[in-house]
Amino acid sequence: MVNTKSKVKKYSKGSVTGLIISVGIGFIIYFVLNNINIASGWLDYNIIVANAGNNPLYKLIWYIMNFTEAQFYAGFFASLGIIIGGFIAWRLDVKNSKFRGFDVSYGSNLWPWVLASQLLSLFIAVFVLNYTRFFNVGEYTWLPTFITVVGAPPAIMLLYGPNIKALFTSSILGGIMGFPVAMWISNYIIPVLDVPGVVSNVFTMAITGLLICAICKALPWMEKMPSKPHNRKEKSQEEVLKEMEGPQWFVRRVLADFSEAQFYGNEIAGLLVIIGASLDWILNMNHGAYGSGTIPAIILSQFIGSAVGVFLYFDKYVEKGWYGTYVPVVSVGPACVLMFGSSVGVAAIAGILGGIIGPPLAEYVCDKLPDGYHPTIGNVTSMGVTTIVVSVIIKVLPWF
Numbered sequence: 001m002v003n004t005k006s007k008v009k010k011y012s013k014g015s016v017t018g019l020i021i022s023v024g025i026g027f028i029i030y031f032v033l034n035n036i037n038i039a040s041g042w043l044d045y046n047i048i049v050a051n052a053g054n055n056p057l058y059k060l061i062w063y064i065m066n067f068t069e070a071q072f073y074a075g076f077f078a079s080l081g082i083i084i085g086g087f088i089a090w091r092l093d094v095k096n097s098k099f100r101g102f103d104v105s106y107g108s109n110l111w112p113w114v115l116a117s118q119l120l121s122l123f124i125a126v127f128v129l130n131y132t133r134f135f136n137v138g139e140y141t142w143l144p145t146f147i148t149v150v151g152a153p154p155a156i157m158l159l160y161g162p163n164i165k166a167l168f169t170s171s172i173l174g175g176i177m178g179f180p181v182a183m184w185i186s187n188y189i190i191p192v193l194d195v196p197g198v199v200s201n202v203f204t205m206a207i208t209g210l211l212i213c214a215i216c217k218a219l220p221w222m223e224k225m226p227s228k229p230h231n232r233k234e235k236s237q238e239e240v241l242k243e244m245e246g247p248q249w250f251v252r253r254v255l256a257d258f259s260e261a262q263f264y265g266n267e268i269a270g271l272l273v274i275i276g277a278s279l280d281w282i283l284n285m286n287h288g289a290y291g292s293g294t295i296p297a298i299i300l301s302q303f304i305g306s307a308v309g310v311f312l313y314f315d316k317y318v319e320k321g322w323y324g325t326y327v328p329v330v331s332v333g334p335a336c337v338l339m340f341g342s343s344v345g346v347a348a349i350a351g352i353l354g355g356i357i358g359p360p361l362a363e364y365v366c367d368k369l370p371d372g373y374h375p376t377i378g379n380v381t382s383m384g385v386t387t388i389v390v391s392v393i394i395k396v397l398p399w400f
Contacts, residue, residue, distance in 0.1 A: 019310075074289065261330040309325030
């Protein structure tokens with residue numbers, strides 16, 4: 001995106017119309033889905049868990065579902081939606097289409113490499129190391145195999161560029177390290193703190209991200225390789241700012257936040273993941289979100305969290321071109337819905353507080369990172385801290 005920092009005009013808040021539309025979409029989805037309560041036998045979550053440890057078909061289904069664990073959907077069609085959406089956005093990006101939306105994977109021209117690292121690292125975790133075998137013990141109803149999809153491997157590809165060495169190094173390290181670290185934190189730290197389980201996941205991403213970035217810096221074969229730049233005419237600052245001021249840009253930005261965790265950052269991918277999650281719910285309310293029946297409230301909290309962040313920190317988008325307003329979408333809102341219930345009140349409070357606290361905290365941590373460390377480390381750290389803070393606040397509120 002064009003750097004707009006030099007513009008004299010200052011902005012305090014984003015589009016009010018965009019805020020109202022975005023939150024309104026969240027409420028519409030919430031009420032529509034809440035009136036569809038079909039409990040069928042289609043990919044029931046508990047059946048998947050019971051078979052993913054040793055049945056190749058259910059292991060594959062679990063593998064696919066892991067692509068939207070970050071959004072707390074863990075849905076079959078939601079995951080296909082974000083992958084297909086990312087592919088469509090990438091093809092439109094390559095063709096310089098006016099319908100491409102926000103540049104997928106931040107205009108790096110690396111989306112295929114990002115996806116390859118996700119597919120390979122998750123394959124290592126699920127099929128090679130067979131971490132899903134822990135389901136066979138009967139003690140667990142969920143396992144953090146997804147960490148690598150939204151963790152170090154894709155971040156390393158964005159840092160080091162399109163090369164096979166970076167792909168295999170990051171995928172192997174991510175596939176090996178993510179699961180055991182997350183399991184240890186989940187088993188020994190989270191019960192003591194009594195905070196949502198997502199805290200173990202995001203802190204695992206931060207810890208493994210720091211470790212893998214440090215390892216990659218030390219490995220002699222890890223060299224940065226520039227990606228092929230897009231051959232396109234950049235918009236002027238005036239054109240960019242005029243576009244950003246409108247409600248259409250606001251809504252697009254909120255939708256794009258739904259695919260930020262996977263490093264896609266595109267509204268097409270974001271829209272398709274929402275459609276996919278809704279389809280998962282319509283087919284069987286006991287499929288997505290771990291069979292908890294909370295998909296409508298989770299989506300509502302996500303729309304509110306992102307919209308509040310985009311509205312409050314619009315000036316940061318003007319200044320920097322990007323800001324971490326997706327933080328509550330994949331942490332605070334959904335986590336609190338799962339922990340405190342799927343009421344509108346919980347979704348709204350968690351979304352609002354997450355939208356206020358998460359983005360600036362992510363910026364603060366990112367600014368402290370040394371060179372060679374991907375900003376996602378700061379973002380996931382913010383997710384963990386913000387989730388702890390907001391969950392404590394909700395605990396002490398008398399009406400929850």
